[in-house]
Every structure is written in structure tokens, then in C-alpha cells.
Amino acid sequence: MIDKNIDQLKRLKLRKNAEMRLKVYGILSISLALIMLSTLMISIGLSGYSALQQAYVKLEINVDSKKVLDEKGGFSNQKALLVNWDGIVSNSFITNFPEITKRSEKRSLRALMSSNAGYELRQYFQKNPDDLDENITIWLSASDDFDQYMKGRFNTSVDEKDRRLSNQQLKWIDFLAMEKISKLKFNTSFFVNADSREPESAGILGAVVGSTLTLTITILFALPLAVMASVYLEYFAKPGRLTDFIEVNINNLAAIPSIVFGLLGLSVFLGFFGLPRSAPLVGGLCLGLMTIPTIIIASRASIRAVPPSIKDAALALGASRMQAALHHVLPLAAPGILTGTIIGMAQALGETAPLLMIGMVAFIIETPDSFTSAATAMPVQIFMWSDSAERAFYERSSLAILFLVGFLIIMNSLAVFLRRKFEKKW
Amino acid sequence: MVDKINNLKFKTKNVSVFYGSKQAINKISLDIEEKQITALIGPSGCGKSTFLRCLNRMNDVISNCSVNGKILLDGNNIYSDEIDPVLLRAKVGMVFQKPNPFPKSIFENIAYGPRIHGIGNNRAELTDLVHHSLEQAGLIDEVKDRLDDIATGLSGGQQQRICIARAIAVNPDVILMDEPCSALDPIATAKIEELMSSLSKSYTIIIVTHSMQQAGRVSQKTAFFHMGDLIEYGETPKIFTQPDQQKTQDYITGRFG
Ligand SMILES: Nc1ncnc2c1ncn2[C@@H]1O[C@H](COP(=O)(O)OP(=O)(O)OP(=O)(O)O)[C@@H](O)[C@H]1O
Numbered sequence A: 001m002i003d004k005n006i007d008q009l010k011r012l013k014l015r016k017n018a019e020m021r022l023k024v025y026g027i028l029s030i031s032l033a034l035i036m037l038s039t040l041m042i043s044i045g046l047s048g049y050s051a052l053q054q055a056y057v058k059l060e061i062n063v064d065s066k067k068v069l070d071e072k073g074g075f076s077n078q079k080a081l082l083v084n085w086d087g088i089v090s091n092s093f094i095t096n097f098p099e100i101t102k103r104s105e106k107r108s109l110r111a112l113m114s115s116n117a118g119y120e121l122r123q124y125f126q127k128n129p130d131d132l133d134e135n136i137t138i139w140l141s142a143s144d145d146f147d148q149y150m151k152g153r154f155n156t157s158v159d160e161k162d163r164r165l166s167n168q169q170l171k172w173i174d175f176l177a178m179e180k181i182s183k184l185k186f187n188t189s190f191f192v193n194a195d196s197r198e199p200e201s202a203g204i205l206g207a208v209v210g211s212t213l214t215l216t217i218t219i220l221f222a223l224p225l226a227v228m229a230s231v232y233l234e235y236f237a238k239p240g241r242l243t244d245f246i247e248v249n250i251n252n253l254a255a256i257p258s259i260v261f262g263l264l265g266l267s268v269f270l271g272f273f274g275l276p277r278s279a280p281l282v283g284g285l286c287l288g289l290m291t292i293p294t295i296i297i298a299s300r301a302s303i304r305a306v307p308p309s310i311k312d313a314a315l316a317l318g319a320s321r322m323q324a325a326l327h328h329v330l331p332l333a334a335p336g337i338l339t340g341t342i343i344g345m346a347q348a349l350g351e352t353a354p355l356l357m358i359g360m361v362a363f364i365i366e367t368p369d370s371f372t373s374a375a376t377a378m379p380v381q382i383f384m385w386s387d388s389a390e391r392a393f394y395e396r397s398s399l400a401i402l403f404l405v406g407f408l409i410i411m412n413s414l415a416v417f418l419r420r421k422f423e424k425k426w
Numbered sequence B: 001m002v003d004k005i006n007n008l009k010f011k012t013k014n015v016s017v018f019y020g021s022k023q024a025i026n027k028i029s030l031d032i033e034e035k036q037i038t039a040l041i042g043p044s045g046c047g048k049s050t051f052l053r054c055l056n057r058m059n060d061v062i063s064n065c066s067v068n069g070k071i072l073l074d075g076n077n078i079y080s081d082e083i084d085p086v087l088l089r090a091k092v093g094m095v096f097q098k099p100n101p102f103p104k105s106i107f108e109n110i111a112y113g114p115r116i117h118g119i120g121n122n123r124a125e126l127t128d129l130v131h132h133s134l135e136q137a138g139l140i141d142e143v144k145d146r147l148d149d150i151a152t153g154l155s156g157g158q159q160q161r162i163c164i165a166r167a168i169a170v171n172p173d174v175i176l177m178d179e180p181c182s183a184l185d186p187i188a189t190a191k192i193e194e195l196m197s198s199l200s201k202s203y204t205i206i207i208v209t210h211s212m213q214q215a216g217r218v219s220q221k222t223a224f225f226h227m228g229d230l231i232e233y234g235e236t237p238k239i240f241t242q243p244d245q246q247k248t249q250d251y252i253t254g255r256f257g
């Protein structure tokens, strides 16, 4: 038994209380952070999940093959241009309401179909020319207001003349829904389309591809430069004023607001080198400049964490400094460098400001297919959608945020996984 | 200058080393004989490691370290401009205090040196070389079935012998050892000492040690350093039985240090 006098016991108690308090504060702050995070995610999730579905209308259609096929029996784009696809859609849609004859009523009925429905029909026949001359049943997109009403997101308590749908239109929709002529179905367009003026055909794919192309440039540009810079600074630079100056400025660079890199990109890449606007190439370079300091800082830290005895061993065997760095130190520092890189990439993925400066904020309906074609990126897409008037864009931007967060989570878990996997003990 | 003297491997003349403005060793002149074991002893901080690192220019890596004086290896000044430290280190190998195998396979550890120096160009030659080096280091029986295992998974004594085998593999003339046994238990130490004796038939060995017994057991010559000065240098039995200097006497009898 250890003898304790009163004084010691008192101090022991005080210390234990202090520890207890600290623990409670810690748990409280972590719970607070978790609650806020989950509130955020849940609210975004609640407003975004409905974008996974989309209102479609079932139509019976028969298109004469003579109108669209050329002499050889292939689909002719030229001929298809002359076809009034919207008319075909409207006529078929209106047959659901034989009692309607007035022109104005027909017009407000037609407005319930998406203005892109004709285009969808054309796309369908382009892919399935065999279905021409046949009576087919096809599901085409309803308008975004139709869609919102079916999802219960249309505010009907507003005065009728201030609404985008009249009472009559709402009645028609109710009828279509009851007859199962219109239905909420999985929203494929969101995953296979690029941006569009019509929410019902707007998709995230263009932005995902744009982000991917941009980040490819970023990593190809930033990683080699940053790693070479860190190896130089750690192994070759003579300590002195110049090195200190460079070091301080790299740290400063990491703290510069990202929009400045956009301004730099605007004046250097676009202004001086004349690279194309809105291109992933330029966006990638800007984000690369922004990411380089992050990777340098992480790389230097992990190079320094490699025990010097490893480098000494290589040098003592007659390896040059370069060999010691390339053969022994870098492989051991790789997990740390990788982690830093992925975190830098995740930052770049979520970055909007520099992209705005170099024109990647444009409205682009084509999925980009090269590093120089006009593109946009996921965060910019979210920014643009959340700025749109249509309610239907609001839920799409929430879903896109979930998408982006998903990507970020995947990237960060990858960083953790790679670090665990390649971490070596010595 | 050509002053080739038979049997002498290293000849140092007035070697002083400074770390910044701080002097670590002061005008050391020491002749080291070929195919002998020379021990460097002295209290902590007296400059033994510093002196040892001069002999293969590992001090070059320390940014504020400057070396004055002359160090001749086989009559050539190793600090002259014609000498490339990288080639010098292939001739003068080093074993460190703490075993520091690369976190790679045993085979890769040994094969690394030969590979960067272009010895053993094909796989078969390299395999032979690895086996031969491990044999010389007395390790072959323990590891021959697991050459692909990671070297850092071996015991401390085995790791240190891997480091010795690794140094031997580039076929050096001299092996410098800085307290090679300080992290090892007595059995592993005995093995390394045995190994040193057998290696001294073909290599010149210079060892820094804190163990007077070790110096007495393995070395032919002993140098006693104190506060950056070389106090006494001579045949090992003489240093340990009847040293000329009072300081040496005090140190080996344990009165300071
Ligand atoms: N990299 C360095 N920078 C500055 N001073 C150093 C450096 N290395 C050694 N010194 C100094 O040089 C002197 C000699 O050091 P050295 O390491 O050679 O001693 P040592 O005899 O090997 O000691 P030990 O037996 O403890 O290993 C010491 O005073 C030490 O503080």
C-alpha cells in the first residue's frame, strides 16, 4: 500500500476533476460538430432525394418512317430536322382529353409536357429506327411544374393568377396521375445529361466529366512539380536566406484566397498564352497552382518523417543524394505525399472561385469530350442551379451537392486507406 | 603528392573539424594500418564519430560542418577535388550505431549497393554476390530460406549483420563501424565481434566503441580521444595495461567518462 496524506489526496481529487471536465468539454464539442454536420446533410438530403425521380407521361405514338429515313433506310438527321416532333407529342398528349376543343385550353394543356419531350422522342427513334411505323408506348418527360406538383412540392395555397399552374391544369394532372398515364419514375436524365434550360432534362454528367478532366490536369501538373520542389528543398537547397524566403512564401501561397489564382489564370493562361476560355485545361492549371503549396507542405513533412538513418545508409553505400532520395526516401514518403495530394485534390474539387474567373461558369449543354472543349465543374454547376428561378432546379442542386459530398468522402477515405495500406514500419 | 607507405591504409594529418564555429576535433594525426582493427575510444562527445565520418566524407552531408587538414587513403587526399565522395564511399563502407536496414527484402538490401555501382549485372551474378556477402557476414544459414522477407523483420543482431553484409557487398577496402554493438545483447555482440575478427583478414576495420572490453578483445590498435584531442595511440595491449598518459589511465580504469 502506498501511504497518501490528506494534501496528496486533495490534489489527486482536483486533478481528476479537471480531467473529467476536459473530457466532458471534448465530448460536448464533438457531439455539437456531429449534430451540425448531420443536420446539414439531412436537410440537403431531404430536399435533394426527390430529384432522383421525375414525372413522365405515357404516350401512344406512331411515326411514319418516310418522314425520317433516307433512301438507304438509315436515320436521316436532315429529314428529322424538318419533322415537328413537338407537334407529334402534343397531338398524342391531347388525345387523353377528347372533350377539350378550345385553342387556349389546348395551349395550357400542351404546356404540361416538357418542351424537350419532342427532342426526347427524336432521340428515341434515332436509336430505335425499327420502331417507326409501329404503334409504340413511350414515357416522355413532363414539365418541371407538373413534376413538382406530383412530388407535392408545388405551393397551391397561392392565389391562382400568381401560380405557374392554373386550377384547371392541376385538375388535368390529377386526372393523369389517377389514370396512371403519368408516373414518377427514376430520373435517368439527371445522370446521363449535361446542363439544360429545362430542369427536367438537366443532368450532372457534364459537370462530373468536366470536374474529372479538370482534376486530371491538376494532378498531372501539380504532383510532379510539388514533389520535385519538396525533394529539392529537403535535400539540395543550402540552408540560408534564400531557402528561408522560399519556404515562407510557399506557406504564404497556401493561405492565398483561391480567387487570386483565378485572376492569375485569367491574365496568364488566357491573356498571355491565349488558351481557350472555359476549358478544363485552364481550370486544371489554375487549381494546380492552388494545390501545389498544399502538396509541397505535405510532401516535405512526410519526407522529413523518414528516418535520416535510411538516407545515411544509402549515402554510405555510395548512392548519390539523388539516388538516396529517389530509391529510398520517396518510396517511404509516398503514403504521406499521396494523402496530401488527395486532400489537395479534394479541395480543388470543391473549388468554385478560380473557375468563375476563367469562364467555367458558362451554360454548357454538351458533355465535354476533350481538355480544351468548354466545360463546367460540379461546384460551379451547383452554384448555377441554386441560382435558377425554377423550383425543380433547387432539388437538383441539392442532389448535386450530395453527389459532390459523396465524391469528397470517397476521395478522403481513399487517402486514409492508402495511408494505412502503404505505411511501413521501421 | 605521393607518399605511398606500405601497410598504411589511412593517414590523417592535422585534421580539425568544426560544426559552425564550434570545434569538434583538433588536429588529429593518425595512421591506420591495412587489414587491422583499429578501435577509437573516449568519453562521450569527444569527437570519435566526427573523426570516423571524416574518413568517408559523411560529414559533407552536415551543412555547417567543415573539415581542415589532410586525409590520405592509399596516398590520395580524399578531400581533393578529384575525389568523388560517392566513389569514396564505395571504397570506405560504414556501419551505423543503430541497425538501419532498408525496409525492403533482405535480398534487395544486399543487392542495392552492387546494383548502383554496376557490379553484378545479371540476376545470377547478383544472387551469387548476395549469397557470398551473407556468408561472409555469417548470416547465410539464418536467412537463406527467406531472402524475400523484409529485412526490418529480423532481430536487432541479424539486422546489424545485414548492414555489415550490405557494406561488404560493394567490395570496400575499409569498413567503418560506429558503435555497432551498442544496441545489441551480449550474444549478438559476440557474433559481431567474431565476424569482425574474420573480416579483418580481408578488410581494414575502424571501430568506435564505448566498451573497453570490446576494444581489448577485437582490436590490434587503439586510439584514445578526449575533448577533441587524440591523447594516445598505440598497440591495444599496451594502451590497456601500461598507457603513457595519465588521462588514458584514468579513463580505462573508469575514473571519468
Ligand atoms: N551535427 C552536429 N552539429 C553540431 N555539433 C555536432 C554535430 N555532431 C556532433 N557535434 C558536436 O561535436 C562534438 C563531437 O561529437 P561526436 O558525435 O563526434 O562525439 P562522440 O565521441 O561520437 O560521442 P558519443 O560517444 O556520445 O557518440 C560534440 O561536442 C557534439 O556536440
Ligand SMILES: [Mg+2]
Residues within 6 Å of the ligand: B048, B049, B050, B178
Ligand atoms: Mg558517436
